[in-house]
Amino acid sequence: xxxxxxxxxxxxxxxxxxxxxxxxxxxxxxxxxxxxxxxxxxxxxxxxxxxxxxxxxxxxxxxxxxxxxxxxxxxxxxxxxxxxxxxxxxxxxxxxxxxxxxxxxxxxxxxxxxxxxxxxxxxxxxxxxxxxxxxxxxx
Amino acid sequence: xxxxxxxxxxxxxxxxxxxxxxxxxxxxxxxxxxxxxxxxxxxxxxxxxxxxxxxxxxxxxxxxxxxxxxxxxxxxxxxxxxxxxxxxxxxxxxxxxxxxxxxxxxxxxxxxxxxxxxxxxxxxxxxxxxxxxxxxxxx
Amino acid sequence: xxxxxxxxxxxxxxxxxxxxxxxxxxxxxxxxxxxxxxxxxxxxxxxxxxxxxxxxxxxxxxxxxxxxxxxxxxxxxxxxxxxxxxxxxxxxxxxxxxxxxxxxxxxxxxxxxxxxxxxxxxxxxxxxxxxxxxxxxxx
Amino acid sequence: xxxxxxxxxxxxxxxxxxxxxxxxxxxxxxxxxxxxxxxxxxxxxxxxxxxxxxxxxxxxxxxxxxxxxxxxxxxxxxxxxxxxxxxxxxxxxxxxxxxxxxxxxxxxxxxxxxxxxxxxxxxxxxxxxxxxxxxxxxx
Numbered sequence: 001x002x003x004x005x006x007x008x009x010x011x012x013x014x015x016x017x018x019x020x021x022x023x024x025x026x027x028x029x030x031x032x033x034x035x036x037x038x039x040x041x042x043x044x045x046x047x048x049x050x051x052x053x054x055x056x057x058x059x060x061x062x063x064x065x066x067x068x069x070x071x072x073x074x075x076x077x078x079x080x081x082x083x084x085x086x087x088x089x090x091x092x093x094x095x096x097x098x099x100x101x102x103x104x105x106x107x108x109x110x111x112x113x114x115x116x117x118x119x120x121x122x123x124x125x126x127x128x129x130x131x132x133x134x135x136x137x138x139x
Numbered sequence: 140x141x142x143x144x145x146x147x148x149x150x151x152x153x154x155x156x157x158x159x160x161x162x163x164x165x166x167x168x169x170x171x172x173x174x175x176x177x178x179x180x181x182x183x184x185x186x187x188x189x190x191x192x193x194x195x196x197x198x199x200x201x202x203x204x205x206x207x208x209x210x211x212x213x214x215x216x217x218x219x220x221x222x223x224x225x226x227x228x229x230x231x232x233x234x235x236x237x238x239x240x241x242x243x244x245x246x247x248x249x250x251x252x253x254x255x256x257x258x259x260x261x262x263x264x265x266x267x268x269x270x271x272x273x274x275x276x277x278x
Numbered sequence: 279x280x281x282x283x284x285x286x287x288x289x290x291x292x293x294x295x296x297x298x299x300x301x302x303x304x305x306x307x308x309x310x311x312x313x314x315x316x317x318x319x320x321x322x323x324x325x326x327x328x329x330x331x332x333x334x335x336x337x338x339x340x341x342x343x344x345x346x347x348x349x350x351x352x353x354x355x356x357x358x359x360x361x362x363x364x365x366x367x368x369x370x371x372x373x374x375x376x377x378x379x380x381x382x383x384x385x386x387x388x389x390x391x392x393x394x395x396x397x398x399x400x401x402x403x404x405x406x407x408x409x410x411x412x413x414x415x416x417x
Numbered sequence: 418x419x420x421x422x423x424x425x426x427x428x429x430x431x432x433x434x435x436x437x438x439x440x441x442x443x444x445x446x447x448x449x450x451x452x453x454x455x456x457x458x459x460x461x462x463x464x465x466x467x468x469x470x471x472x473x474x475x476x477x478x479x480x481x482x483x484x485x486x487x488x489x490x491x492x493x494x495x496x497x498x499x500x501x502x503x504x505x506x507x508x509x510x511x512x513x514x515x516x517x518x519x520x521x522x523x524x525x526x527x528x529x530x531x532x533x534x535x536x537x538x539x540x541x542x543x544x545x546x547x548x549x550x551x552x553x554x555x556x
Contacts (some may be wrong), residue, residue, distance in 0.1 A: 012171070323434065363499065
């Protein structure tokens with residue numbers, strides 16, 4: 001059920017066009033955990049120079065998807081049902097790292113959390129929890 | 140303290156580059172309520188033809204911002220602290236309407252909700268609650 | 279599929295022992311909406327004289343349950359999956375009213391919101407959103 | 418700034434009457450982390466024999482309070498602003514353990530998470546995130 005990083009990155013970019021547009025990279029994905037990287041983009045900044053909230057939410061969403069895909073060998077079985085993000089400090093104007101972790105993989109509902117931080121900065125800039133519902137049928 | 144729609148749209152697009160990139164329109168904004176429209180974009184779709192989650196989150200975020208700005212005459216006084224979205228049904232591959240409403244405007248924390256639905260479709264595709272914290276200083 | 283208020287109150291108190299212990303009353307319940315009342319109790323106060331958070335959460339939870347039961351003729355088909363409460367202002371030391379509303383009744387997931395306010399005080403003291411998952415089997 | 422466990426337990430039970438009524442115990446509290454225990458109570462069960470949701474929410478709320486108090490030497494400086502709980506599996510009809518952790522201690526907003534599990538059962542029955550706002554004045 002393992003899956004190559006390159007294949008995971010391909011899946012994630014194909015499934016979420018914004019991830020492709022933003023050049024999101026999959027750095028690690030195994031055993032229900034995944035690390036993704038959002039490269040620096042001028043057009044994802046807010047005035048003041050911090051990475052915009054919607055970009056962080058999008059990154060967290062695909063990071064959890066990668067963590068879930070790591071448990072199914074890349075088989076897409078669920079869809080975001082809820083995503084809750086709390087912003088902890090303004091992210092610096094550089095790349096953002098997302099560390100996702102599946103807390104529960106259920107038959108109908110799965111749940112996990114994602115910590116986001118600026119690259120090279122250990123303190124988190126945002127924390128996310130997210131629920132995923134099983135797909136009624138393959139998408 | 141009223142503010143023209145065109146001016147509101149300019150503020151929102153200037154403050155959130157993704158809103159500009161996606162061509163988000165402000166249809167109404169007054170008295171703590173705002174209606175925004177995300178036009179149809181092929182590159183905001185997921186395979187299967189539904190508008191992607193991150194696009195809905197981004198739209199909801201700027202919709203609440205517009206609702207808050209409608210109470211301050213366009214003066215930017217707060218920043219998203221938390222945003223929680225629940226997806227209720229897949230949005231159709233067309234424009235999305237966001238209806239935001241401030242539930243509480245506080246000195247340090249404000250709170251509101253946003254209903255999202257496909258244009259011409261009354262049933263909501265997503266519901267959002269969001270908290271905003273007062274800015275320590277003007278941004 | 280209608281159900282008497284007295285029967286609804288009996289169901290709610292039987293299903294949630296805390297609701298019985300606190301004397302929660304069902305004032306209305308029909309068509310996916312329900313109004314419940316938590317009477318004043320000295321031992322549900324915090325120092326400072328406001329109704330404690332856990333009491334508000336418990337009240338909101340049973341209020342949504344009543345709203346859902348109003349759609350099924352009292353048939354218990356789901357279980358709280360997520361409950362998110364935001365406290366807006368300290369509730370006065372008197373009875374609390376909860377107004378619950380089902381936003382979506384789905385086959386596997388339902389979702390709704392609850393506004394809480396002190397009796398006789400229109401401004402909400404808390405707002406709740408909550409998701410309910412279909413029961414795998416009758417409980 | 419350290420504080421004795423017995424003193425912490427006294428604070429927590431005094432501040433939250435439900436914690437006293439339920440006999441909540443503080444097993445550990447230091448450096449922004451706290452472990453609390455809710456003893457088994459027949460009247461906190463739901464039909465079917467699982468611990469009721471409101472009891473879990475109340476336990477999580479006081480657990481985060483203890484974790485925050487561990488950072489201030491017991492000085493009460495904030496109030497729950499938001500609490501979001503996701504139920505992962507039905508808790509067994511026995512004592513429940515809550516492990517709280519402050520993720521960010523800010524001047525105006527703090528944030529943390531709580532894992533809940535049945536005593537002797539490693540898999541979590543619920544996960545909580547919660548935000549706390551600084552008190553305008555001592556309570």
